[in-house]
Amino acid sequence: MSEDLRTAALEYHAKPRPGKISVEVTKPAATSRDLSLAYSPGVAEPVREIAREPELAYRFTAKGNLVAVISDGTAILGLGNLGALASKPVMEGKGILFKLFAGIDVFDIEVDAEDSQAFIDTVVRIHRTFGGINLEDIRAPECFEIERILKEQCDVPVFHDDQHGTAIVVGAGLINALEIQKKRIEDIKVVCVGAGAAGVASVRLLIEMGARKENILVLDRKGVIHSRRDDLNQYKAALANDTDKRTLNDAVEDADVFIGVSGPDMLTPEMVKKMAPRPIIFALANPDPEIRPEVAKAARPDAIVATGRSDFPNQVNNVLCFPYMFRGALDVRSTSITEEMKIAAVHAIAELVREAPPQEVLDAYGGEPLTFGADYIIPKPNDPRLLGRVSSAVARAAVDCGVARKGYPSHYPLSSLDEIFPEL
Ligand SMILES: NC(=O)C1=CN([C@@H]2O[C@H](COP(=O)(O)OP(=O)(O)OC[C@H]3O[C@@H](n4cnc5c(N)ncnc54)[C@H](OP(=O)(O)O)[C@@H]3O)[C@@H](O)[C@H]2O)C=CC1
Ligand SMILES: CC(=O)C(=O)O
Numbered sequence: 001m002s003e004d005l006r007t008a009a010l011e012y013h014a015k016p017r018p019g020k021i022s023v024e025v026t027k028p029a030a031t032s033r034d035l036s037l038a039y040s041p042g043v044a045e046p047v048r049e050i051a052r053e054p055e056l057a058y059r060f061t062a063k064g065n066l067v068a069v070i071s072d073g074t075a076i077l078g079l080g081n082l083g084a085l086a087s088k089p090v091m092e093g094k095g096i097l098f099k100l101f102a103g104i105d106v107f108d109i110e111v112d113a114e115d116s117q118a119f120i121d122t123v124v125r126i127h128r129t130f131g132g133i134n135l136e137d138i139r140a141p142e143c144f145e146i147e148r149i150l151k152e153q154c155d156v157p158v159f160h161d162d163q164h165g166t167a168i169v170v171g172a173g174l175i176n177a178l179e180i181q182k183k184r185i186e187d188i189k190v191v192c193v194g195a196g197a198a199g200v201a202s203v204r205l206l207i208e209m210g211a212r213k214e215n216i217l218v219l220d221r222k223g224v225i226h227s228r229r230d231d232l233n234q235y236k237a238a239l240a241n242d243t244d245k246r247t248l249n250d251a252v253e254d255a256d257v258f259i260g261v262s263g264p265d266m267l268t269p270e271m272v273k274k275m276a277p278r279p280i281i282f283a284l285a286n287p288d289p290e291i292r293p294e295v296a297k298a299a300r301p302d303a304i305v306a307t308g309r310s311d312f313p314n315q316v317n318n319v320l321c322f323p324y325m326f327r328g329a330l331d332v333r334s335t336s337i338t339e340e341m342k343i344a345a346v347h348a349i350a351e352l353v354r355e356a357p358p359q360e361v362l363d364a365y366g367g368e369p370l371t372f373g374a375d376y377i378i379p380k381p382n383d384p385r386l387l388g389r390v391s392s393a394v395a396r397a398a399v400d401c402g403v404a405r406k407g408y409p410s411h412y413p414l415s416s417l418d419e420i421f422p423e424l
């Protein structure tokens, strides 16, 4: 990162007040009458109602529009295990994106947990406060078991963003990139560097979408994950192929698609040159991608290149998913987030780039036209159409697959955040 950007980022977080998010009051609280409703004695009435009927927490408290963004700080972006407290800027950042794009309130919670069980116990004990739980930046393989157990033990949707949010945006971006590059998902050879949360979930989703497992080579720090390795956890073992390829340099030969969810500068120009014609390169590690787009493009002008960052074209980032996944899930009071909801989100995100974006999106991105093509394979994060399209698709899928406790909302599709509380 340049020194300028570093200084600006620290200044942004520090001033004019520390941090990026605050709590707001939503009811009048100025007079003694207001206070006797908001606090004692009036507050006793919703307490009694909720004790009698727990579902009424959705009517009388902020629960139904409140998501916990929870991390243990063990895999912060691509920076590694820097501890719970150091993850707080990222969790506050997720909070502002939830609020800005989907009107969802967030408490960010950073848990000092000595092991997975301690983390799980903490989340289970606090989960009733929230309408949903967004797990963030928890290292693999622990994240898989943590999410599985929390899904069983919590009666609100639990979603590990780095797994599923990332997989969904990879799927959406890939549908469009493949169309532009004139390739079919059934035929492509894929190399995925990173076999953690994002890598495992992305490869699983691509297989669900039609990619062939035998055409996908996944790598970790020790190289290609192949069936003769005896050091694989169960999640990596499930993705192992019988292959003689051992290094990234071997794996990229004739690959159609590179997915990087690992760390900086893994992919060299020489490797990019060995890829198949019209390659697709998703270098998604944050903050520094596996290869910089200008370097990849210089090596292969026929490539489509995406990163996870806001300062290059094609930002394949889970911000395009998690606000709307939770908006849809909360609004139908879904008990979980299912494969059907994820696939619905993939297609809703992918389809948006085929229509011209609103002027406000163009203005925010320098005023240049954005048309479906190599530099516009996925919507921009500030595209207001994401709210209506993705939330509706998710809500519809939840209702159709039987996990919704409420019907498809009569006020959907949302055209703005002013509409999220229809009874007001
Ligand atoms: N653009 C986006 O929306 C998103 C991007 N990401 C990015 O993806 C990356 C991984 O995140 P996540 O899956 O949550 O992290 P995890 O810690 O769960 O997994 C990281 C994986 O990357 C592998 N890895 C790390 N460094 C190397 C290396 N030098 N060579 C080969 N493999 C390597 C690790 O290998 P091993 O198993 O051997 O340790 C591990 O399999 C991060 O940079 C993160 O910022 C993540 C989520 C969303
Ligand atoms: C974007 C994100 O969630 C990550 O890089 O971890």
Ligand SMILES: [Mg+2]
Pocket: 077, 136, 137, 161, 162
């Ligand atoms: Mg993350």
